[in-house]
Amino acid sequence: MLPPLAITFARADPGGGVPVPSEAAGFTVMVRYVFWALIVVTGIAVAALLWSWLLGRRVAQRTQQLRRELIERHQAELALRKSEARFRDVTEAASDWIWEMDENLRFTYLSERFYALTGIAPQHVLSRTRWELAANASPDEWEKWRQHREVLEQRLPFRDFVYQIGVGNRHREGRYLKVSGKPILDGAGQFQGYRGIGTDITERVKAETALQESELRLRQIIDLVPHMIFAKDRYGHFLLANRATAEAFGLTVAELVNGSQRIVHGVDEEAEQMLADDLAVIESGASKFIAEETFTDRDGHAQTMQTIKIPFTAPGLSETAVLGVSINITVQKRAKEEVARMRLYLKNIIDSMPSVLIGVDPWGYITVLNQPAEQVGNLSWEAAQGRFFGDVFPQLESQFEQVRQAIRLGQPIKTPRMTLEVENELHYADVMVYPLIADGASGAVIRMDDVTGRVRIESMMVQTEKMLSVGGLAAGMAHEINNPLGAILQGSQNIQRRIALDMPQNLAVAAAIGIDLERLNRYLDQRGIRHFLEGIREAGVRAAKIVADMLSFSRRSESHFAPADLEDMLETVLRLAGSDYDLKKKYDFKRIQINRDYDPALRLIYCDKTEIEQVILNLLKNAAQAMTDDGTLTPAITLRTHREADFILIEVIDNGPGMDEKTLKRIFEPFFTTKDVGAGTGLGLSVSYFIVTEQHRGRLSATSKPGQGARFSIRLPARREALP
Amino acid sequence: MMVAMSDWVLIVDDEAMIRENLKAYLEDEGLRVAAFEAVTPALDWLGERGACRVCVMDMRLPDMDGNSAIRILHQRYPQMAFLIHTGSSSYSLPDDLRVMGLDDDSVYHKPLTDMGPLAAAVRARMLPRGCPP
Numbered sequence: 001m002l003p004p005l006a007i008t009f010a011r012a013d014p015g016g017g018v019p020v021p022s023e024a025a026g027f028t029v030m031v032r033y034v035f036w037a038l039i040v041v042t043g044i045a046v047a048a049l050l051w052s053w054l055l056g057r058r059v060a061q062r063t064q065q066l067r068r069e070l071i072e073r074h075q076a077e078l079a080l081r082k083s084e085a086r087f088r089d090v091t092e093a094a095s096d097w098i099w100e101m102d103e104n105l106r107f108t109y110l111s112e113r114f115y116a117l118t119g120i121a122p123q124h125v126l127s128r129t130r131w132e133l134a135a136n137a138s139p140d141e142w143e144k145w146r147q148h149r150e151v152l153e154q155r156l157p158f159r160d161f162v163y164q165i166g167v168g169n170r171h172r173e174g175r176y177l178k179v180s181g182k183p184i185l186d187g188a189g190q191f192q193g194y195r196g197i198g199t200d201i202t203e204r205v206k207a208e209t210a211l212q213e214s215e216l217r218l219r220q221i222i223d224l225v226p227h228m229i230f231a232k233d234r235y236g237h238f239l240l241a242n243r244a245t246a247e248a249f250g251l252t253v254a255e256l257v258n259g260s261q262r263i264v265h266g267v268d269e270e271a272e273q274m275l276a277d278d279l280a281v282i283e284s285g286a287s288k289f290i291a292e293e294t295f296t297d298r299d300g301h302a303q304t305m306q307t308i309k310i311p312f313t314a315p316g317l318s319e320t321a322v323l324g325v326s327i328n329i330t331v332q333k334r335a336k337e338e339v340a341r342m343r344l345y346l347k348n349i350i351d352s353m354p355s356v357l358i359g360v361d362p363w364g365y366i367t368v369l370n371q372p373a374e375q376v377g378n379l380s381w382e383a384a385q386g387r388f389f390g391d392v393f394p395q396l397e398s399q400f401e402q403v404r405q406a407i408r409l410g411q412p413i414k415t416p417r418m419t420l421e422v423e424n425e426l427h428y429a430d431v432m433v434y435p436l437i438a439d440g441a442s443g444a445v446i447r448m449d450d451v452t453g454r455v456r457i458e459s460m461m462v463q464t465e466k467m468l469s470v471g472g473l474a475a476g477m478a479h480e481i482n483n484p485l486g487a488i489l490q491g492s493q494n495i496q497r498r499i500a501l502d503m504p505q506n507l508a509v510a511a512a513i514g515i516d517l518e519r520l521n522r523y524l525d526q527r528g529i530r531h532f533l534e535g536i537r538e539a540g541v542r543a544a545k546i547v548a549d550m551l552s553f554s555r556r557s558e559s560h561f562a563p564a565d566l567e568d569m570l571e572t573v574l575r576l577a578g579s580d581y582d583l584k585k586k587y588d589f590k591r592i593q594i595n596r597d598y599d600p601a602l603r604l605i606y607c608d609k610t611e612i613e614q615v616i617l618n619l620l621k622n623a624a625q626a627m628t629d630d631g632t633l634t635p636a637i638t639l640r641t642h643r644e645a646d647f648i649l650i651e652v653i654d655n656g657p658g659m660d661e662k663t664l665k666r667i668f669e670p671f672f673t674t675k676d677v678g679a680g681t682g683l684g685l686s687v688s689y690f691i692v693t694e695q696h697r698g699r700l701s702a703t704s705k706p707g708q709g710a711r712f713s714i715r716l717p718a719r720r721e722a723l724p
Numbered sequence: 725m726m727v728a729m730s731d732w733v734l735i736v737d738d739e740a741m742i743r744e745n746l747k748a749y750l751e752d753e754g755l756r757v758a759a760f761e762a763v764t765p766a767l768d769w770l771g772e773r774g775a776c777r778v779c780v781m782d783m784r785l786p787d788m789d790g791n792s793a794i795r796i797l798h799q800r801y802p803q804m805a806f807l808i809h810t811g812s813s814s815y816s817l818p819d820d821l822r823v824m825g826l827d828d829d830s831v832y833h834k835p836l837t838d839m840g841p842l843a844a845a846v847r848a849r850m851l852p853r854g855c856p857p
Contacts (some may be wrong), residue, residue: 049776096806127802186748201822229825463767477815478811478812479784479811479812479813480811482811482813482833482835483739483742483834483835484741485834486739486741486742486745486811486833486834486835486836487741487742487745487835488835489835489837490741490742490745490749490836490839491741492747493749493837493839494745494748494749494752494839497749497752498748498752503752505752537837540835540837541837544835544837547813695788
């Protein structure tokens with residue numbers, strides 16, 4: 001169309017611009033007419049040309065405009081098509097879908113996505129309302145649906161209505177859909193229906209539900225935990241607290257969270273200490289274990305807590321917080337204290353026992369020692385623990401078999417009078433092994449009682465019994481012996497008096513019967529009668545003395561501590577020893593030379609006279625017997641007394657065969673004897689030892705070398721206070 | 725007669741030789757002695773003749789023990805002094821006898837190697853106290 005227009009314009013343009021040529025007057029007029037005509041024609045032509053040009057120009061302009069419009073529309077159409085395509089692509093590709101309803105709120109359109117997602121066929125959706133799709137909603141959702149229906153019926157826009165549909169009629173799990181919509185109005189504002197989008201939020205809902213459930217479960221768990229679980233920031237604000245924590249402060253969880261410990265905690269010092277701990281954990285970034293801390297609860301009861309605090313960076317927190325778990329160990333602590341107290345109590349009890357108590361496990365390793373055991377083993381309980389008892393108590397090593405047996409049989413096993421060597425002295429011990437069953441762990445307790453003292457006492461008692469029976473016999477006999485002795489002694493005294501020349505009665509009687517008393521006396525002398533009489537008298541005196549000495553020995557129950565003349569005592573003993581000769585062994589005390597080396601400044605000593613006499617007599621007899629057995633040529637015994645600073649020393653020194661070291665070590669042991677069987681009880685020296693050391697708190701010692709005699713030293717305390 | 729009797733020494737001892745020896749010794753010392761082998765005849769004799777000054781009493785006697793005899797005698801003859809001459813080694817003086825004026829020095833154990841001290845004790849008890857009527 002444009003090219004023809006242009007051609008038209010091109011033809012008109014040169015035609016209008018060409019002038020017409022003239023030659024005669026008549027022509028002139030003619031010419032003039034022609035000329036004028038020509039001018040008019042020309043004018044008209046020019047006008048026509050101008051008009052035509054203007055018209056052509058307007059047409060061209062319009063054409064131009066139309067052409068532009070056409071292009072624009074074309075472009076718009078293209079854009080629209082493109083947009084539509086893009087929209088469709090987006091719609092198709094998106095997880096969301098588009099829906100439309102008509103003015104009766106029935107679905108008219110749902111994008112493919114909906115069908116694909118839900119698997120519902122279009123015929124089940126189209127021409128139905130939304131609530132018809134959710135017909136099987138649960139009762140608690142009815143209100144929600146009612147409201148939604150109201151919104152739709154009021155033709156209001158809505159956002160994010162979430163509902164659940166059962167998918168198809170297949171009993172698959174429901175899906176959560178979220179829809180938003182907007183009413184469609186036409187140009188006149190007439191309601192045409194709804195258009196909107198829908199999203200399947202099933203996964204999100206499920207995830208959210210799961211998260212909620214998980215959170216709830218965790219919350220329940222931490223609330224169920226009876227221990228305090230909490231988190232605090234560096235300023236002491238609770239970021240989290242379980243129920244136990246809240247209850248400890250007398251608050252609910254909601255009240256406690258975001259609260260400051262300084263405010264909720266009643267005891268400032270405690271709060272400050274805890275906050276200091278918190279801060280230390282936060283600063284160091286390392287966990288802290290607080291074995292014991294005091295927490296005063298809402299009732300004012302001090303509780304002992306065991307707490308662990310862990311640095312903790314929670315999501316959404318810019319700063320490190322502290323997570324704490326506190327366990328109330330008050331009861332355990334009390335129980336522990338009670339156990340400790342009980343343990344100490346029991347330890348005191350077992351320590352107070354004089355017996356040595358050694359607890360061992362089934363393999364003989366020490367578990368417990370009491371104080372006496374510590375002393376005997378010279379090792380503390382702690383140091384002895386875990387060591388084999390035989391190493392610590394070598395004297396008891398032989399008891400290992402008993403330990404095993406006791407545990408195996410479940411019965412105590414007793415070893416009475418076990419002999420032990422303690423510091424070169426023979427000791428006796430009663431050993432008892434008790435099996436122990438404690439919490440399945442078996443073991444045994446070895447109890448050892450040093451009964452050396454008792455053995456000695458018992459031995460002494462045996463001796464005492466013997467002596468008492470002898471003494472009892474002597475006492476019973478004494479009366480019967482004393483009377484005849486009295487007759488002998490008194491009779492001989494009367495005879496001596498009645499033959500004496502200086503008694504007037506004698507002279508008177510002699511004169512009366514006519515004899516010379518003097519001559520009678522000569523006769524008596526010459527016939528030795530007076531000598532025999534003196535012999536009778538001396539024998540009577542000696543017999544009386546023996547009886548008296550025997551009696552004094554036998555009266556042990558009557559013996560008491562009293563001041564006694566030491567020299568008299570020694571003389572008494574010497575006299576008694578002189579009368580004590582063993583016919584069988586043929587030793588005669590009278591053969592032995594007695595040297596007296598008495599301290600003149602020492603006379604009265606405080607002692608049990610009969611006991612000490614017995615000790616000295618025993619020493620004398622031993623010496624005499626040893627010297628007789630050995631055949632010592634000039635047997636001699638020295639009795640020596642000497643005053644020492646704190647002691648009174650009485651020594652019995654002989655020049656007999658002496659003893660070797662081995663014998664010397666054992667001479668005070670009960671039943672130890674060097675004499676032939678039947679010759680001695682082996683108790684003499686041990687009884688002496690007992691009398692001196694136990695009854696008199698003194699010392700009895702012996703020194704000797706083979707062939708060099710023996711020296712026995714009795715030391716008695718010089719001061720009376722030292723005596724029992 | 726009664727006054728004269730108070731100078732007498734009474735000996736009660738069942739052992740004849742003891743009794744007789746003691747009697748002989750005391751008589752040699754110039755004392756008048758009545759000796760009996762039991763308490764009953766001694767009491768009879770005293771009942772006939774009244775009190776005596778000193779009594780030397782054995783403990784183990786056929787009719788009663790010496791302590792009881794002393795109690796009876798003391799009740800009847802409060803002025804009488806007593807010496808005990810016993811063969812028992814374990815004799816100890818009862819408290820009521822101590823109240824009567826006896827002490828450990830009044831006790832002599834048999835056998836007496838010398839009767840002198842006993843005789844002196846008898847003499848000592850003859851002198852100081854006034855004779856009973």
